Amino acid sequence: xxxxxxxxxxxxxxxxxxxxxxxxxxxxxxxxxxxxxxxxxxxxxxxxxxxxxxxxxxxxxxxxxxxxxxxxxxxxxxxxxxxxxxxxxxxxxxxxxxxxxxxxxxxxxxxxxxxxxxxxxxxxxxxxxxxxxxxxxxxxxxxxxxxxxxxxxxxxxxxxxxxxxxxxxxxxxxxxxxxxxxxxxxxxxxxxxxxxxxxxxxxxxxxxxxxxxxxxxxxxxxxxxxxxxxxxxxxxxxxxxxxxxxxxxxxxxxxxxxxxxxxxxxxxxxxxxxxxxxxxxxxxxxxxxxxxxxxxxxxxxxxxxxxxxxxxxxxxxxxxxxxxxxxxxxxxxxxxxxxxxxxxxxxxxxxxxxxxxxxxxxxxxxxxxxxxxxxxxxxxxxxxxxxxxxxxxxxxxxxxxxxxxxxxxxxxxxxxxxxxxxxxxxxxxxxxxxxx
Numbered sequence: 001x002x003x004x005x006x007x008x009x010x011x012x013x014x015x016x017x018x019x020x021x022x023x024x025x026x027x028x029x030x031x032x033x034x035x036x037x038x039x040x041x042x043x044x045x046x047x048x049x050x051x052x053x054x055x056x057x058x059x060x061x062x063x064x065x066x067x068x069x070x071x072x073x074x075x076x077x078x079x080x081x082x083x084x085x086x087x088x089x090x091x092x093x094x095x096x097x098x099x100x101x102x103x104x105x106x107x108x109x110x111x112x113x114x115x116x117x118x119x120x121x122x123x124x125x126x127x128x129x130x131x132x133x134x135x136x137x138x139x140x141x142x143x144x145x146x147x148x149x150x151x152x153x154x155x156x157x158x159x160x161x162x163x164x165x166x167x168x169x170x171x172x173x174x175x176x177x178x179x180x181x182x183x184x185x186x187x188x189x190x191x192x193x194x195x196x197x198x199x200x201x202x203x204x205x206x207x208x209x210x211x212x213x214x215x216x217x218x219x220x221x222x223x224x225x226x227x228x229x230x231x232x233x234x235x236x237x238x239x240x241x242x243x244x245x246x247x248x249x250x251x252x253x254x255x256x257x258x259x260x261x262x263x264x265x266x267x268x269x270x271x272x273x274x275x276x277x278x279x280x281x282x283x284x285x286x287x288x289x290x291x292x293x294x295x296x297x298x299x300x301x302x303x304x305x306x307x308x309x310x311x312x313x314x315x316x317x318x319x320x321x322x323x324x325x326x327x328x329x330x331x332x333x334x335x336x337x338x339x340x341x342x343x344x345x346x347x348x349x350x351x352x353x354x355x356x357x358x359x360x361x362x363x364x365x366x367x368x369x370x371x372x373x374x375x376x377x378x379x380x381x382x383x384x385x386x387x388x389x390x391x392x393x394x395x396x397x398x399x400x401x402x403x404x405x406x407x408x409x410x411x412x413x414x415x416x417x418x419x420x421x422x423x424x425x426x427x428x429x430x431x432x433x434x435x436x
Contacts, residue, residue, distance in 0.1 A: 005081040007040025015095025019049025024212040031219040067103025090118040098124035105142030119143040122211035123162035152207035153177035172254040172280045176233040182286030218255025223291035225254040227280030236281040250277040283360030292360035294404035300397040303352030307395035312350040316375040317342040324366040337361035372427045393420040
C-alpha cells in the first residue's frame with residue numbers, strides 16, 4: 001500500500017464548492033510530510049468535490065454519507081496496515097469538511113469500535129449547524145482530541161461563514177475569530193496569478209480561509225501561535241489576560257502543536273484528560289508569515305513639572321522594536337517589528353499614570369531599542385483640535401517591554417532626558433537613557 005504503519009496518517013477534507021485539487025490541501029500535505037521525521041507520515045486527501053456543489057442544503061446532506069464512507073476508508077487502512085488502534089490518525093477538515101470529519105469520527109466509533117486520535121476543525125461551517133445537537137455537527141466526542149480554529153465567526157448577516165460556538169476540547173479564536181488583519185483588501189489587491197475562483201474565494205472568504213493558512217504555517221513554524229484563555233475577547237483586548245503564569249490562565253499553541261501542549265499540561269497535572277479549559281485568544285499579522293509574538297507593553301507618562309504643566313494628551317502611540325545587529329552574508333543587519341499601535345483608536349494619556357496594552361509584533365531575537373511615534377488626531381473642520389502655539393506632544397518616563405511567550409524578555413526603555421515625544425519626529429528610546 002506504500003504507507004508506513006508506524007507513521008502518522010493525516011486525512012485532509014475540503015469544504016463547500018471545493019475539490020481535492022484545491023491548492024490549500026496540497027500545501028498542507030507537503031508541509032505535513034516535510035515536518036514528520038524520516039518520511040514516515042502518510043496523507044490522504046478526501047475528494048468529495050462531486051457532492052460539494054450547490055445547492056448548499058444538498059451538500060450538507062451529502063457530508064453525512066461521505067463521512068460514513070471516510071470512516072470505512074479509515075477502517076480499511078486500520079485492517080490493511082494491521083494498526084493496533086487509531087492513535088496515529090489525525091483528520092483535518094475545513095468548513096463543511098470539519099463537520100464531515102465529525103461524522104467520520106462518529107461512524108468509526110459506532111460502526112467499528114474505533115476512535116481517531118484527533119480531529120481538527122478549521123472554521124467549521126455555521127449555516128445549518130449553529131445551535132444544533134452534537135450528533136449533527138463536529139463536537140469533542142468525535143475523537144480523543146478535537147481542536148477548532150475559528151476565523152470567520154461573524155453572524156451570517158455580516159458575511160460570516162464560520163460557527164461561533166465552542167465545539168472542541170480547545171477552541172482558538174485568533175483576532176477574536178473574525179475580521180483578521182489583511183482581510184480588508186480591495187479586489188484589485190487580491191487579483192494575482194490565480195484562477196477566478198481562487199481570487200473570488202480570497203476576496204469574499206478571506207477570513208474563512210485564514211484558518212487553513214494559520215494551520216499550515218503552524219506545522220513547521222518556529223513562532224508558536226500562542227493562545228491564552230480569557231473570559232471574553234473584550235477582556236483579552238483590555239489586557240486582562242497577558243501572562244501564562246497567572247492562576248486561571250492556560251496557554252496552548254494554536255494549530256499543529258496544540259495536542260502536544262494539551263497533553264503536556266495533562267501530564268503535569270495542570271489539566272485533566274478530556275478537560276475543555278476555555279476559549280483561547282491570540283493576535284496574528286496581516287500577511288505571511290502570520291504568526292506574531294504578543295508584547296506586553298507598559299507605558300508610564302512622566303509626572304515631572306514640564307509634563308504636568310503641559311497636561312494630558314489624546315492620541316495614538318505606536319512602537320517599533322529593533323533587534324541587535326547580526327552579521328549575515330558579511331553584512332550587518334538589524335531586524336525590526338512592524339510599527340505596533342498601542343491602541344487602535346486615540347486614547348487619553350495623563351501625566352503620572354501607567355497604561356498597558358498587549359500588541360502583536362514580529363519575533364525578534366534580542367530587542368535592543370525602540371522608536372516611538374505619536375499621532376495627534378486633528379481635523380481641519382474641528383477648531384478644538386487645532387494646535388497653533390505648540391506642537392502636540394507627550395512626555396514618557398519609560399516603556400516596559402515583556403512577551404507573553406517568554407519570561408526572558410524584560411526590557412525597560414526611556415527617552416533621552418525624559419524629553420517630549422513629538423508628532424512627526426523619530427523618537428528613540430534606549431535602556432541606557434533610563435536613570436535606574
